[in-house]
Amino acid sequence: MTAPNTHVTRSRRYLFPTVALLAGAMLLAGCTVSSTPSGTTPSAPATSSAGSGSVSGGTASSATVAQASPVTAQASPASAAQVSQPAAVAQSSPVAAAASPAAATRKVDANTASVAELQAAFEANGITQAARWAREVEEYRPYPTNDQTFGKLRQNLAKYNPAPDVLEKIVASLSLS
Amino acid sequence: MIGATSMDAAAPVLRRGLLGLAALTVAGLCVELAVEHHWTQPSQIIAWVALAIVVLAIVLVLGTPSPGRVRFARILAIAVILSALYGCWEHIESNYDAGVLDMIYGDRWESLPQSTRWWLAISKTVGPSPPIAPGTLAQAGLCVLLATLRHPALLKEPGA
Numbered sequence: 045m046t047a048p049n050t051h052v053t054r055s056r057r058y059l060f061p062t063v064a065l066l067a068g069a070m071l072l073a074g075c076t077v078s079s080t081p082s083g084t085t086p087s088a089p090a091t092s093s094a095g096s097g098s099v100s101g102g103t104a105s106s107a108t109v110a111q112a113s114p115v116t117a118q119a120s121p122a123s124a125a126q127v128s129q130p131a132a133v134a135q136s137s138p139v140a141a142a143a144s145p146a147a148a149t150r151k152v153d154a155n156t157a158s159v160a161e162l163q164a165a166f167e168a169n170g171i172t173q174a175a176r177w178a179r180e181v182e183e184y185r186p187y188p189t190n191d192q193t194f195g196k197l198r199q200n201l202a203k204y205n206p207a208p209d210v211l212e213k214i215v216a217s218l219s220l221s
Numbered sequence: 222m223i224g225a226t227s228m229d230a231a232a233p234v235l236r237r238g239l240l241g242l243a244a245l246t247v248a249g250l251c252v253e254l255a256v257e258h259h260w261t262q263p264s265q266i267i268a269w270v271a272l273a274i275v276v277l278a279i280v281l282v283l284g285t286p287s288p289g290r291v292r293f294a295r296i297l298a299i300a301v302i303l304s305a306l307y308g309c310w311e312h313i314e315s316n317y318d319a320g321v322l323d324m325i326y327g328d329r330w331e332s333l334p335q336s337t338r339w340w341l342a343i344s345k346t347v348g349p350s351p352p353i354a355p356g357t358l359a360q361a362g363l364c365v366l367l368a369t370l371r372h373p374a375l376l377k378e379p380g381a
Contacts, residue, residue: 183261203349207324
């Protein structure tokens with residue numbers, strides 16, 4: 045009985061510091077996870093306030109976009125066809141943008157447009173890193189069709205800390221049907 | 222001074238405690254991953270698979286397992302720890318890739334030194350992913366691994 049116990053003690057003597065270090069590291073990791081929601085929280089209020097329509101700079105521009113977009117849709121009924129021809133959209137949009145910024149906004153369906161269509165619309169609307177944003181928009185689908193302010197999208201994209209005007213341009217490029 | 226007998230008596234309690242801690246970690250992670258919708262990309266499914274593996278490893282060690290079950294649980298626990306390390310890397314890499322989208326650093330991302338870019342990704346200054354969060358999965362795996370150390374099932378084996 046004595047020999048195994050001595051063996052156990054020696055093993056533990058060598059093993060314990062290593063295990064303690066590992067356990068400490070894991071506990072620190074656990075703390076990081078518990079702080080994760082608070083780490084993402086700062087972006088959330090801005091997003092939710094923008095989405096809910098409370099007073100903020102982002103909200104004002106969002107409202108402007110929301111008001112402008114129906115006009116755009118009416119003024120340009122062929123937008124669906126333009127979406128199906130991304131290259132044509134990309135080429136024609138700078139000219140349209142120079143003529144009338146509101147009319148230049150290309151819209152694609154947030155839930156059904158392909159990544160290529162999203163990218164083309166974003167490029168046409170002057171959004172940098174269009175391909176990356178297109179992938180992000182696709183990733184967080186589906187978007188509730190009754191959420192015309194794109195609260196879910198805003199909340200998810202806010203995690204990337206985008207410039208407010210970029211976020212507004214992205215939202216302005218999308219529609220829900 | 223704690224005698225060998227009392228240490229032997231404490232071992233099963235500590236073992237069950239470690240398994241309980243692993244189970245608690247799994248439950249917490251399930252909630253966390255579900256809230257975060259951690260399934261929008263194929264690589265995010267790895268975390269769910271790893272959670273299932275931890276549960277399997279816990280079940281294998283519970284009760285009076287055979288030596289084979291304990292060894293298999295160890296392998297599973299190590300696999301989970303490795304997957305957690307991979308998860309940490311994935312999170313850091315995705316933050317790095319998201320640097321160009323950042324309002325502050327995006328415009329000058331390409332001109333920043335590599336070391337600065339990686340630090341910004343590791344510190345989650347850019348990107349959406351918590352870099353060390355997958356470490357919690359490693360904690361669960363480590364708990365299972367520790368619960369198998371000097372396990373009676375292995376000590377009963379000839380030559381153990």
